Amino acid sequence: MIEGEPHYLGHRQRLRERFMTSGLKGLNDYEVVELLLTLAIPRSDVKQAAKSLIARFGNLRGILDAPREELQRIKGIGAVAPVALQIIRATAALYLEQSAEGAEYLADQDQLSAFWRMRIGALRDEVFEVAYLDSGCRLLRDGVDRLEEGTIDRATIYPRRVVECAIKRGAAAFVLAHNHPNGRVQPSEQDKTLTRAIILAAETIQLKVLDHLIVSPDEVFSFRKAGLL
Numbered sequence: 001m002i003e004g005e006p007h008y009l010g011h012r013q014r015l016r017e018r019f020m021t022s023g024l025k026g027l028n029d030y031e032v033v034e035l036l037l038t039l040a041i042p043r044s045d046v047k048q049a050a051k052s053l054i055a056r057f058g059n060l061r062g063i064l065d066a067p068r069e070e071l072q073r074i075k076g077i078g079a080v081a082p083v084a085l086q087i088i089r090a091t092a093a094l095y096l097e098q099s100a101e102g103a104e105y106l107a108d109q110d111q112l113s114a115f116w117r118m119r120i121g122a123l124r125d126e127v128f129e130v131a132y133l134d135s136g137c138r139l140l141r142d143g144v145d146r147l148e149e150g151t152i153d154r155a156t157i158y159p160r161r162v163v164e165c166a167i168k169r170g171a172a173a174f175v176l177a178h179n180h181p182n183g184r185v186q187p188s189e190q191d192k193t194l195t196r197a198i199i200l201a202a203e204t205i206q207l208k209v210l211d212h213l214i215v216s217p218d219e220v221f222s223f224r225k226a227g228l229l
Contacts, residue, residue, distance in 0.1 A: 012034075012038050015038075016035070019035060029059055030050040030051045030054045032060060033053055033063060036085065037077075037081055040080050041077075044076065048075075049075065049076035053071070053077070064085055064086075068083065093118045096114060097115055097139075112177075113215070117215050117217060119144075120177070120179040122216075123181065125181065126180070126181055127178060128149075128157055128176070128178040129144055129146045130162060130175070131174060132165075133173040133210065134172055134173075135172040140171060143171075147161065147165065157194055159194075159200070162176075162201070163198075163205065166202070171207070173208035174207065176195065176211070177214075177215060178213075183217070185216050185220065187214055187221060187228070210224065211223055211229065
């Protein structure tokens, strides 16, 4: 380190070198968070802020799932870093989505489950999304749509709308997904009624509903695995 430079610059360089040599292996959780924070906070020591984030939210996933306003309450975080962390999270979700494009869905259901857990599992509001598939059960390019956000029930999600979107996409099948903000993934009677209505609407034009997934940050409920399709 050059004389007169802030002490944290040498520390950051050592962290980067460890990552370049061994990846994340061997890094403490707070050091991983440190590396991320250095991208958004170039001129401050972020070690204590990283430790505070881990103490408050538990792990990296908890940090990435946290609302921006809660992140900003941590001393030393500021206004830019929470936005950067949300960008990182959204980018990871996009990576999972694009990785699933063209993949065999039936052979890789875990990939869509992981994608939706990251994309919507930790949201405070309930959202309803659909993944559109081709005749080979492969995810279409840009094949995930959010159709509703808020309180999801039969009154807000119209089966006809789901089917019309599938037709416009040229889809042969689709997968439904929504989150339960309370963390409990067991389907409600409204969930079951809505799913049956969408299946009936799809069957009239030979569209297949392959599954309906209910997600939280930690769990996924599959209508197909539970024998409800």
